[in-house]
Amino acid sequence: MGRLFGTDGVRGMANADLTAELALGLSVAAAHVLAEAGSFAGHRPVAVVGRDPRASGEFLEAAVVAGLASAGVDVLRVGVLPTPAVAYLTGALGADFGVMLSASHNAMPDNGVKFLARGGHKLDDVLEDRIESVYAEHRTGAPWNRPTGGGVGRVKDYDQGFDQYVAHLIGVLPNRLDGLKIVLDEAHGAASWVSPEAFSRAGAEVVTIGAQPDGLNINDGCGSTHLDLLKAAVVEHGAHFGIAHDGDADRCLAIDATGEEVDGDQILSILALALRDRGALRENTVVATVMSNLGFKLAMEREGITFVETAVGDRYVLEAMKEHGYALGGEQSGHVIVLDHATTGDGTLTGLLVAARVAETGRSLAELASVMNRLPQVLVNVPDVDKSRVDSTPELLAAVAEAEAELGGTGRVLLRPSGTEPLVRVMVEAADIDHARAVAARLADVVKSTLG
Incomplete structure (x- = not known):
């Protein structure tokens, strides 16, 4: 059995790769590992379980809940809520751990199981490895230690979670959003009800699209991975701007009033200046990944803000933030972490804070985003290459070195294996888009020929 955990939980095609049996077994293993942190005499472990609206989440939720309860864990089932809501409630309710069923931005046939440690934090590699080890022991015949009678876990719906999370979001805003007209694209996902409610309560006039989930349409031509509908809706409704989430609403991208995209790097720039001006940008530092546009790094340097770079993945951003006490970090894809108010990327919170900055300054989103000059990327x-050899193939390394020498200080090259798919991503930045395309195409050909 290969490693089950990827960069963001255990993910795969539901009922093919990710089966009910796997979800149940992983949940029992997680109960044995994660409940240990809160174990003491007389303590009954508690887990918060939520999901996004995709159809497979219904049977997978049942499997997860069954596994947890059979291991003696009391379950608070919060229903369809964003990943950051489940993380928040795990901490706010003092639960031993949380479980979110979602494949985030992936297409509807996929799903995933994400475990959250006490406090609502993503698991580190050590805990994931322990869960996999316990699960593997069971698959090879080791019996579970199963409670009986009154020792089995109890399951109840926790309907207060929706209002509790929305109240949390409203409570952290520095100012209201009165006077703003905002289009929200919910990707027919987990934030379809939470996000419009939060923006409305904060004072904004809200127009929603992609907010009618039927279990089959999540991320289908909408949301943060398909922005054309939002661009058209912002212009059509004469809105100040638009906000797009993905299926589990842990990310946020934006569209300005003219229909232009505002990506995660630009959002980070806006929020970095907002936090700095309020004296809340600890160590005057922002954390981002190697995928961030070079223009972001240059903008932060110009503003006197330190830029700390990590590997790709919001978990690595979060690790750096927690280790050094930084307040803000994120990814170009729209995962933004405001550590004073969230333990993970929170698309709704990010959108609200961007809107608050627009309302506070009276400046348009386009003007705020212009602090950063985004270099062509x-x-x-x-696809279909041996991604494990990206860093060890001499011919490919030579081609990368040649491209970097060609670009000089006006651009950069990054090759990295996908954490969730069998492919290699080739990223090239240059002062000229045609130059970037030519270099990227040339490197992609080398990747195909050497790793195919």
């Missing part, structure tokens, strides 16, 4: 995905 080309990303080419090369």
Whole structure:
């Protein structure tokens, strides 16, 4: 059995890769590992369980809940809520751990199981490895230690979670959003009810699209991975701007009043200046990944803000933030972490804070985003290659070195294996888009020929 956990939980095609049996077994293993942290005499472990609206989440939720209860864990089932809501409630309710069923931005047939440690934090590699080890022991015949009688876990719906999470979001805003007209694209996902409610309560006039989930339409031509509908809706409704989430609403991208995209790097720039001006940007530092646009790094340097770079993945951003006490970090894809108010990327919170900055300054989103000059960036995905050899193939390394010398100080090259798919991502930045495309295409060909 290969490693089950990827960069963001255990993910795969539901009922093919991710089966009910796997979800149940992983949940029992997680109960044995994660409940240990809160174990003491007379203590009954508690887990918060939520999901996004995709159809497979219904049977997978049942499997997860069954596994947890059979291991003696009391379950608070919060229903369809964003991943950051489940993380928040796990901490706010003092639960031993949380479980979210979602494949985030993936297409509807996929699903995933994400475990959250006490406090609502993502698991580190050590805990994931322990869960996998316990699960593997069971698959090879080791019996579970199962409670009986009154020792089995109890399951109840926790309907207060929706209002509790929305109240939390409203409570952290520095100012209201009165006078703003905002289009929200919910990707037919987990924030379809939470996000419009939060923006409305904060004073904004809200127009929603992609907010009618039927279990089958999540991320289908809408949300943060398909922005054309939102661009058109912002212009059509004469809105100040638009906000797009993904299926589990842990990310946020934006569209300005003219229909232009505002990506995660630009959002980070806006929030970095907002926090700095309020004296809340600890160590005057923002954390982002190697995928961040070079223009973001240059903008932060110009503003006197330190930029700390990590590997790709919001978990690595979060690790750096927690280790050094930084307040803000995120990814170009729209995962933004405001550590004073969230333990993970929170798309709704991010959108609200961006809106608050627009309302506070009276400046348009486009004007705020212009603090950063986004250099042309080309990303080419090369599928069906041996991604494990990206850093060890001499011919490929030589081609990368040649491209970097060609670009000089006006651009950069990054090759990295996908954490969730069998492909290699080729990213090239240059002062000229045609130059970036040419270099990216040339490197993609080398990747195909050397790793195919």
